[in-house]
Amino acid sequence: MEVRNEDENTNLLGSVDWFTIILYLIMVVAGAVSIYAATYDYDKASMFDLSEYSGKQFMWAAMAFLIGFSLLLIDRRIYEAYAYPIYGFMILLLIITIFVAPDIKGSRSWLVFGPVSLQPAEFTKAATALALAKLFSTYGFTLNGWRNYAIAIAIIVLPILCIILEKETGSALVYTALIFVLYREGMSGFVLFAALMAVVYFVVVLKFAAATFMGIPLGMVIAFILVMTLIVGMLLVYCRSWILGRNVLLGYLAAGALAGGLTLAGVHVNGYAFFLPVIFLSLLYLLWGMLHDDLRKVLITVCFAASSVLFMFMVDIAFNKVLEPHQQKRIMVTLGIADDPRGAGYNVNQSKIAIGSGGIMGKGFLNGTQTKLKYVPEQHTDFIYCTIGEEKGFVGSVAVLLLYLALILRIITLAERNHSTFARVYAYCVASYLIFHLTINIGMVIGLCPVIGIPLPFFSYGGSSLWGFTILLFILLRIDADRHSYGSW
């Protein structure tokens, strides 16, 4: 099907997703207003004064609208055709940045052009998404075989490495969210599950590291029990092998009873001396049991259990031996193990106070004391959500969450309504980035995630972030607008 050039604009207005654009506009305006509130001072000028953060943000926003509109005018074929060159160019820019960027608070991620500084890492998000979309839409490409996986993962890991070298670990971590895209495109759900379990083990082992039980850290005991539950669960649900599951469960119960009896009898039972042999024996039994059952699924179960145990020990060692003390502290504060309201926990503590003091209805626009008096550091950038929480209260905070939820779900809908792989993969990339930013940024501000310095898209102050996400979103909108022209073929 061919589209005539003169019809393009009319078609565009009709087929572009206005719902997304409206959500976008609401967020950008609400963001700039929040920045005005966050940086408001008694003797300061109006919201639109260009010497103020809010004024600058409105300027950034105006330019972002221009960029967005321009992107809507670019034919989607251009994006498809130039996906790799754009990606290559951006990677090159990242590498150059490492060497030419000035040191700003320890990070070398800013390119300075006179009065304007830009962060290439924010724009690489779109480039990586395009490259990934291009790869998956290559004729005959499926996520099968180590070679294809390697290419896909390389596209994701390359910017991560560059950005880590720029000392912007937070921004680098964002790309790990693309695991959702790989999952959607056929990667085994098992990997996602394993990633989830890795986070669970990590939290459990560290959170309960201080207490001891059976002579070993309580966290390890809980993790061992988790692994054993997982083995039984996988045998029953995943392998659907009732007999193996029952036998392993009975074995565990018998071993548990034995350990309990010994303890009651006054014999000290060491946790490692108990759990490791029991799990090892159960896995040996399963290897033998494989002969009678579905070989592949039981083997996966065994491998999963074994690597779980390995991972537990790795977390323990990595945390205590590899991480720097200040990183340990930051993680411990987040997990609620250590309390340090004046040190590592200062930002989060003040930000919790800001949000908590907002109550249900909030203190009202410009009436927030925590943010206005600068108790919350980075309040106009990474901690902008505080201002909303303090001045707009529970109602405003939830409204922002729901705006994001609507945007992300809308993007998933856009992804699925496109029949082309390129559009779908690109859309999922955008959704993944947003999921990661939302989860980490707001989680950090309300004290549920570690402090990782990434902005709240469309809200946080800063041209790079706003432009980066605008570009991401408007490329998607243009690609989506063309969905009827590029049907399945």
Added chain:
Amino acid sequence: MRKDYNLEKRKFVIGGFIVAIVLIYIVRLVQLQVLDSSYKAHADNNAFMEKVIYPSRGLIYDRNGKLVVYNTPEYDLMMIPKDVTPFDTVDFCNTLQISRSEFDQRWQEMRKGRNYSAFTQQVFMHHLTPEDYGRLQEKLYRFPGFFVVQRILRQYSYPVAANVLGDIREVNSKDIENDEYYRPGDYTGDLGIEKSYETWLRGIKGKEILIRDATGKIKGRYNDGADDVSPVAGNNLKLSIDIELQAYGELLMQGKVGAIVCIEPKTGEILALVSSPSYDPALLMGKERGKNYRDLVNNRLKPLYDRSYMAAYPPGSTFKPTQGLIFLQEGIISTSTQFPCRHGYINAGLRVGCHGHGSPISLKPALQTSCNAYFCWGFKYMMDKRSKYGSTGKAFEVWKNHMVSMGYGYKLGIDMPGESRGFIPNTAFYDKIYGEGKWSGQTIISDAIGQGEILATPLQIANLSATIANRGYYITPHVVKNIEGIGVLKKNIERHDTDIDKQYYNHIVEGMRMAVLGGTCTRANIPGLDVCGKTGTAQNPHGRDHSVFMGFAPMNDPKIAVCVYVENAGFGAAFGVPIGALMIQRYLRGDSPGLQAQGRAMASRHTIAVPKVKKTTTSGTQADKHKKQPSKPVSSDGSEE
């Protein structure tokens, strides 16, 4: 490309993930914003700084409206340690005129303080003079974290009545715990009426609510000051003390240890409350307070110990009028009853000595001559009168209750802190010592003449004098006449009637008048003033007898009741009577050159070796205010300046 519907279902996993995250975050927001209300307080704590505005402390006037205690401003240098950034310490020390080592020492002391916190205001230096403040204010901006709070400094117009006025000191952690009015660094009354009238004198603190940012900078007043509270000045006090009489009393007591209490009988108002040795109240204010306070505490004569109402002495013969009253009331004697006195009370191998006078003797001459034997016999007959009381124990309880009704054995309730209750034993007390039923009037015969176990404060003795002057009642003695804006406190006009009939008092008054006209206190016989009196010569285990006088005047319209108690000064006639007579004249007749000369003569008669006394010393202006200085107070260390 064919759509893989199996993979399309995975959108639910990804969508479900973000829905779950948003739900978890909403739950967290409910917890933070809806359920937990403590964050609001945290935020207010952060943002609002309450600056206390101290009220002016109440002024103190004497009964004639003379200003006795007033305020001048002084300044405290405060700091919030966390807000302090490195500053030029040399400049700082020069401005405050302190040495570097003093600076370091203050810093150390502050850090070691009990209430130290880097986040709350700490007192760096007390008692900056207005001159210090003037110099500092210009440079204060160079020393972030430091600020100045205006406080008040008590000033005294007269260098007397320190024991009555008391002083103020910085609150300690106990004060803060007990009274939520106080914050670290506040002042509170420590002794005297500064302490007992603290709640009226201190006033109500005002506050200014300021907005403070994260760096500690003040960004302005909250709500344009709409929620600020102005301080309410403390109530002024009008003393019942006549400050000039007080000064004269302190002059008379120079070189002696003891007390003078003068009471207006009709009102219970204390006209003078002298304790000797005394000190200049100005010693306990300002920069030198700590050192001076230590000196006063360590002084062997205990000038901080107010002998007039804290010390319990044997009342000696001043006790005899109470015995006469009880015997008359109980029908043990009549005015014509006579007892023998052969140079003393001699009975069953016991002898209580007496001096030469006629025998036998009746009540009024017995009071006139202060006959020991008479009151011993009366006491013995009362204690042994089984027909009336059943047992000595029961008789003694009756006796004790009469004593209590006359204000002995319990605190009188003076409006000053730390009053002593004296001591009147009861039956259980003697039962414990001698065994129940194993003692009789003879055993405790010394009680009859105010010796033995009996103890009374000079205030109680003066109060007895007032009660006799009133013929049977007293008003709770007090030093504060009224509180401006509040009026007279109810407890200060409470009338207490004794359980002795009024008629009997007239006999005692006559006896006491006879003692002045031709008995033990003839030196108090001032023509035209009709003085009634009773001497006392109190034996005590600490050396020479105490010289005591109790009296009132004029006889039929009493205006002043007095008790003079001079430790280790011999006969009552030696010191007690002349001092009492001078006090009565000074009050009833006013100042005169003759009285001043007699006062100075008395001041030079010392009973203890008190070295000459330094004039105290704060500043030049302070000394000028002491123009009327009628006495030289005993200093803390006794050395001459």
